[in-house]
Amino acid sequence: ALVEVKDAVDRVRSDLPVDLQPPQVSALDVAAEPMLTYAVANPGLDEEALSWFVDDAIAKQVLAARGVGKFTRVGGVQREIRVDLDPVQLSALDVTAADVSQALRRAQQEQSGGRGQLGAAEQAVRTIGTVATAQDLAALPIALGDGRNLRLDQVAQVDDTFAERTQAALLDGKPVVGFQVTRARGVDDVSTTQAVQAAIERLLADHPGLRITQVATTVDFTHEQYEGSMQMLYEGAVLAILVVWWFLRDWRATLVSAAALPLSIVPAFAAMYLSGFSLNTITLLAMAAVVGILVDDAIVEIENIVRHLRQGKPVKEAAAEAVTEIGLAVIATTATLVVVFMPTAFMSGIPGIIFKEFGWTAVYAVLVSLLVARVLTPMMAAYFLRPHPMTDEDGPVMRTYLALVRWCLANRKTAIGTTAAFFFGTLLLVPFLPAGFIPQQDRGFTRVSVELPPGSTVEGTLAVAENVRRAIADVPGIRSVFTTVGESVQTANAVPQAGEVRKGALTLSLTERGTRPKQLVIENLVRKRLEQVAGARFSLGGGGAPGEKLQLVLAGENSAALKSTAQGLERELRGLGYLGNIVSTASLERPEIVIRPDAELMAERGVTTAVVGSTVRIATSGDFAQLLPKLNLDTRQVDIRVRVADRYRTDIDTFANLRVPGRDGPVPLSSIAEVSVQSGPTQIDRYDRKRYVAINADLAGYPLGAALAAARELP
Numbered sequence: 201a202l203v204e205v206k207d208a209v210d211r212v213r214s215d216l217p218v219d220l221q222p223p224q225v226s227a228l229d230v231a232a233e234p235m236l237t238y239a240v241a242n243p244g245l246d247e248e249a250l251s252w253f254v255d256d257a258i259a260k261q262v263l264a265a266r267g268v269g270k271f272t273r274v275g276g277v278q279r280e281i282r283v284d285l286d287p288v289q290l291s292a293l294d295v296t297a298a299d300v301s302q303a304l305r306r307a308q309q310e311q312s313g314g315r316g317q318l319g320a321a322e323q324a325v326r327t328i329g330t331v332a333t334a335q336d337l338a339a340l341p342i343a344l345g346d347g348r349n350l351r352l353d354q355v356a357q358v359d360d361t362f363a364e365r366t367q368a369a370l371l372d373g374k375p376v377v378g379f380q381v382t383r384a385r386g387v388d389d390v391s392t393t394q395a396v397q398a399a400i401e402r403l404l405a406d407h408p409g410l411r412i413t414q415v416a417t418t419v420d421f422t423h424e425q426y427e428g429s430m431q432m433l434y435e436g437a438v439l440a441i442l443v444v445w446w447f448l449r450d451w452r453a454t455l456v457s458a459a460a461l462p463l464s465i466v467p468a469f470a471a472m473y474l475s476g477f478s479l480n481t482i483t484l485l486a487m488a489a490v491v492g493i494l495v496d497d498a499i500v501e502i503e504n505i506v507r508h509l510r511q512g513k514p515v516k517e518a519a520a521e522a523v524t525e526i527g528l529a530v531i532a533t534t535a536t537l538v539v540v541f542m543p544t545a546f547m548s549g550i551p552g553i554i555f556k557e558f559g560w561t562a563v564y565a566v567l568v569s570l571l572v573a574r575v576l577t578p579m580m581a582a583y584f585l586r587p588h589p590m591t592d593e594d595g596p597v598m599r600t601y602l603a604l605v606r607w608c609l610a611n612r613k614t615a616i617g618t619t620a621a622f623f624f625g626t627l628l629l630v631p632f633l634p635a636g637f638i639p640q641q642d643r644g645f646t647r648v649s650v651e652l653p654p655g656s657t658v659e660g661t662l663a664v665a666e667n668v669r670r671a672i673a674d675v676p677g678i679r680s681v682f683t684t685v686g687e688s689v690q691t692a693n694a695v696p697q698a699g700e701v702r703k704g705a706l707t708l709s710l711t712e713r714g715t716r717p718k719q720l721v722i723e724n725l726v727r728k729r730l731e732q733v734a735g736a737r738f739s740l741g742g743g744g745a746p747g748e749k750l751q752l753v754l755a756g757e758n759s760a761a762l763k764s765t766a767q768g769l770e771r772e773l774r775g776l777g778y779l780g781n782i783v784s785t786a787s788l789e790r791p792e793i794v795i796r797p798d799a800e801l802m803a804e805r806g807v808t809t810a811v812v813g814s815t816v817r818i819a820t821s822g823d824f825a826q827l828l829p830k831l832n833l834d835t836r837q838v839d840i841r842v843r844v845a846d847r848y849r850t851d852i853d854t855f856a857n858l859r860v861p862g863r864d865g866p867v868p869l870s871s872i873a874e875v876s877v878q879s880g881p882t883q884i885d886r887y888d889r890k891r892y893v894a895i896n897a898d899l900a901g902y903p904l905g906a907a908l909a910a911a912r913e914l915p
Contacts, residue, residue, distance in 0.1 A: 275369025677716030806863025
């Protein structure tokens, strides 16, 4: 499917604008979410140096660790050579921002090609036209297209600084630089985490002033799930053995039955390995579910062998006759269990993907238990059990059981009526059970996503995020708060990726389980605190199951009606007691500086719309990243960005007075176009070729059925 989608996009690539970035098509991999998040601080380094240390030293060490697939820096800044143009000087010299950017790109580069043969040897030829420092760049002569040349510092100020901030990271309100680690496909979380921790310990030993704090991890939850599943497995095994001993009252027979447990589980692990399965929550759940079943066949055979022994038969004769007598019944019992568990391995949809390993693991274990019961159990019984004295007297438990059986046979109508009443009575309890895909989980961390109105700045988003941090400061159970701005940090449903500066997230690390309330309780307290913070949209999640989310999709072609209906539905949903974190994808209006060229005026002056667009883009934000000239350093290349200085971009007249190339030389933008401030949508979403708006809500711990029923009753 991924290849087909890429082919479909490639077929329409020619219909898209030439200078558009290539469309990105990728498959959503829920296993590719970051498994580890760290915050880095070092008092001896400034933010730019610390950012480069994370990109260089830490990234190399972590990526070299076995199992690491991706390393992503969060927060920090990027070093950059800023060439801040003076629009007044540009106008005085009749030069455009695009002229300076293109001339600098032609001059600041290296070219290879050619060869020489000096001294009876062959040499490669390389042309180096780069400068070593920002000061040298300021004195660089720039050759213009009309034959003129000028020094760069005549029209611009050159600074060796960092790029415009598009993201930031704070740990408990203090600036830090973070990074996230994602494991490679096919590698387990535990071994990868151990390798990353070893790499971090080496870094801390080599750099004494460095502080690396773990902010969030999914591996602790994996450990807890494993320990809980293994504990349940051990408890089930012990209880099964105790029950066998209680009924047989023979330690030798109990030991033979108990031996079926490890003899069935260990070969099942081998079958799991050959099938490509791993030890995870689902496979361990399957083992725990069938741990009592694995001894069923052995118990049936041992009980029958003991019964024959109590009739005075020799051990080997009793074993042979007992096994032959119930062989068909044992096989039928195992076949019944197989047909019960195997359909779960062939379920469709998301449940099928998850429970495939559950079904096959249970089937493997049950089939191996049959093999053990038919081969090893009789052999062990024949050589391990001892003859019993001949007796026909039943014990008190059996006498009570047989008395109940005789009463039921004598009162058949009453027995059947009582059974039917009990059965239908249990069905009446079903509506009172909460419904969901999987239970609410406590992962030890959760996240608050923050979204400000379009046009908000990094500073504004940081201020709101800090307001949220202070509002939830007194919520019990929160150990630390890791704030990121400009980074859309999500969990299971989406892979973290760079976002707008108006978006951010707060990762709430929780204290140890047992010393705090449940995660659901903490999240509900955080929701109440979020009501006190104004000026932003909030959504809470990241530690629960995917089934706790409810999404309603409205589709239509009338954009205005779609938006108004979505806003009305959003208001009504907020009145339901079952839903929380109601967030709509209805596009907010974003302020825009709109340039509308006049076709006749452009034709008179020889200006094209493409030239206007590229000139304005370069003047206000710089050229495309792949076209930027570079400053070569010993260990890296630094981008050189040419654009109008920040202080001039606060005045709309600066945009109107920008020079654009014309037939007879540069002309002011205001002479060929109208420049105004308007608003427009930030995004347009489509579903089945129709525009759509999605409304997402959190069930907040309430039953799914009740929430759906309430939502359907809305007008």
